[in-house]
Amino acid sequence: MTYQRKIPILECGHEYVREILYGRWKITLIYYIANGVSRPGELQRKIPQAGRRVLDVQLNQLVKHEIISKTVYDEAVARVEYRLTAFGSSLLPVVMTIIEWGNQNIKELKRVTR
Amino acid sequence: MTYQRKIPILECGHEYVREILYGRWKITLIYYIANGVSRPGELQRKIPQAGRRVLDVQLNQLVKHEIISKTVYDEAVARVEYRLTAFGSSLLPVVMTIIEWGNQNIKELKRVTR
DNA sequence: ACAAGTACGGATAAATTTATCCGTACCTTT
DNA sequence: AAAGGTACGGATAAATTTATCCGTACTTGT
Numbered sequence: 377m378t379y380q381r382k383i384p385i386l387e388c389g390h391e392y393v394r395e396i397l398y399g400r401w402k403i404t405l406i407y408y409i410a411n412g413v414s415r416p417g418e419l420q421r422k423i424p425q426a427g428r429r430v431l432d433v434q435l436n437q438l439v440k441h442e443i444i445s446k447t448v449y450d451e452a453v454a455r456v457e458y459r460l461t462a463f464g465s466s467l468l469p470v471v472m473t474i475i476e477w478g479n480q481n482i483k484e485l486k487r488v489t490r
Numbered sequence: 491m492t493y494q495r496k497i498p499i500l501e502c503g504h505e506y507v508r509e510i511l512y513g514r515w516k517i518t519l520i521y522y523i524a525n526g527v528s529r530p531g532e533l534q535r536k537i538p539q540a541g542r543r544v545l546d547v548q549l550n551q552l553v554k555h556e557i558i559s560k561t562v563y564d565e566a567v568a569r570v571e572y573r574l575t576a577f578g579s580s581l582l583p584v585v586m587t588i589i590e591w592g593n594q595n596i597k598e599l600k601r602v603t604r
Numbered sequence: 605a606c607a608a609g610t611a612c613g614g615a616t617a618a619a620t621t622t623a624t625c626c627g628t629a630c631c632t633t634t
Numbered sequence: 635a636a637a638g639g640t641a642c643g644g645a646t647a648a649a650t651t652t653a654t655c656c657g658t659a660c661t662t663g664t
Contacts, residue, residue, distance in 0.1 A: 389592020390517045392599035403504045441602045473587045478503020485506035488555045568640045
């Protein structure tokens with residue numbers, strides 16, 4: 377995290393959306409967390425294509441950007457839960473719009489991205 | 491364009507949305523084109539922060555993905571126009587959702603991305 | 605004691621995207 | 635004829651994101 381961005385974010389709303397949402401697994405993570413998959417291990421099992429490390433990194437970014445919150449329960453066996461924040465919930469319509477348009481148009485999308 | 495993607499696109503709709511929409515200037519380009527800014531030179535003047543070359547590359551990708559169409563008018567002085575395709579128009583609600591949420595939350599977004 | 609579960613993160617390589625620099629061609633205005 | 639407009643694209647460097655490899659610590663069940 378000792379990385380300082382060099383290409384600036386512009387003063388448009390959607391530039392910031394890029395910044396917080398354009399990670400490889402972020403939409404997937406937000407979707408699962410919104411649907412009650414709250415623990416890191418669970419999320420990793422739900423998204424087997426992603427490396428464990430990458431999910432960690434992207435979860436940390438989502439926490440930093442206050443889209444999700446992280447609660448560490450100090451129990452015998454370590455337990456962590458991620459939840460959407462109010463801010464994250466307000467983003468959910470955006471995420472769902474992307475997911476739904478993608479699913480509705482998947483046939484066309486497969487064709488044009490070949 | 492002799493580049494072959496190595497990280498595969500998954501079978502989810504939103505993965506394809508990433509593929510076609512996650513370029514630095516794509517939302518901006520789609521927005522302007524939807525609002526009648528149709529010529530490459532015009533678009534470059536509207537988006538002075540972007541290099542000319544990058545816009546070209548991203549416009550070509552949008553054409554390849556059939557989000558916009560390109561018409562070359564064979565006139566004395568070269569004239570080119572980009573227009574949204576029907577497919578591109580169907581994407582517009584997604585783009586607008588992103589832009590609007592971003593603008594509505596820009597204060598918060600600036601804070602969390604610091 | 606050892607295997608497997610919970611969880612986290614440093615360091616680096618590979619892939620991908622974005623920026624920069626260069627050059628082309630043709631037409632119009634000065 | 636030179637300057638400036640239209641437009642396009644190759645080659646490469648820089649920035650950024652994603653993947654891979656490694657190691658930590660603690661707990662439970664065998």
